[in-house]
Amino acid sequence: MRAYKDFSENELCDLLKSGDYEAFSEIYERYSLQLLSHALRKCQDDDYAKDLLQEVFTMLWQNRETLDIRKSLSGYLATSIKYSFFKNLRHEEVKEKHSPSLAEFINSSSNNVTADHLIRRKQLEAIIENEVMALPPKMREIYEKYFVEGLSQKEIATELELSEKTVARQVYNIRERLRKKLPLIIYLFLIGMAE
Numbered sequence: 001m002r003a004y005k006d007f008s009e010n011e012l013c014d015l016l017k018s019g020d021y022e023a024f025s026e027i028y029e030r031y032s033l034q035l036l037s038h039a040l041r042k043c044q045d046d047d048y049a050k051d052l053l054q055e056v057f058t059m060l061w062q063n064r065e066t067l068d069i070r071k072s073l074s075g076y077l078a079t080s081i082k083y084s085f086f087k088n089l090r091h092e093e094v095k096e097k098h099s100p101s102l103a104e105f106i107n108s109s110s111n112n113v114t115a116d117h118l119i120r121r122k123q124l125e126a127i128i129e130n131e132v133m134a135l136p137p138k139m140r141e142i143y144e145k146y147f148v149e150g151l152s153q154k155e156i157a158t159e160l161e162l163s164e165k166t167v168a169r170q171v172y173n174i175r176e177r178l179r180k181k182l183p184l185i186i187y188l189f190l191i192g193m194a195e
Contacts, residue, residue: 005030009073016064024061031077032057038078042085047153054168056080131181135174142170 004026007015012030015023032053039049056077060067069076132143145151145159146167153171157164 013067013069013073016060017067019064024064027060027073028057031074034074035077035081039081039085042082050164050168051172052081052084054165054172055084058169058172059084131178134181135177139170139174139177142167143174146171146174 004012004022007023007026012023012027016027035056036049036053039052040046043049043052059080060077132140135143141160142156145156146153151159153164153167156162157167160167
């Protein structure tokens with residue numbers, strides 16, 4: 001059988017659609033450095049660029065069966081990097097817009113220690129705690145180290161003897177899972193506390 005490095009873009013795309021992980025790995029090997037460079041030009045931040053790269057390849061694998069690449073795979077991936085960058089930028093703008101009012105709400109809640117505020121705070125903590133406890137054990141451990149302890153993805157990878165790529169993928173998966181499960185205001189509060 002031919003080596004995957006000898007396959008054309010179209011052949012790799014067809015194999016990817018059928019769930020061939022080796023084809024996915026070859027696509028990653030073939031395009032990741034080029035895409036990382038493209039992402040770095042957009043954001044000028046190594047960690048953020050790596051997060052964008054991880055997000056694009058995660059999306060590529062998750063949507064492999066419905067993939068509709070009309071021209072070139074490299075062009076599709078470059079456009080995906082750009083789209084992810086702008087989507088995340090909009091998300092950050094929303095977070096920045098609402099963070100002051102959320103912080104003000106939290107500060108006023110702590111200054112006006114009333115029974116109602118304490119009950120709401122406890123309910124919020126319980127909701128967050130339930131969602132975190134529902135995470136698989138390894139994901140929960142990465143959550144604690146990244147969002148609570150504030151360790152970098154590299155430090156977590158070293159400590160847990162995992163690849164940085166695995167940790168980055170898990171951080172992305174945690175964010176996606178919590179974003180889908182928690183109401184927006186709670187999610188923004190939780191992520192805002194961790195960053």
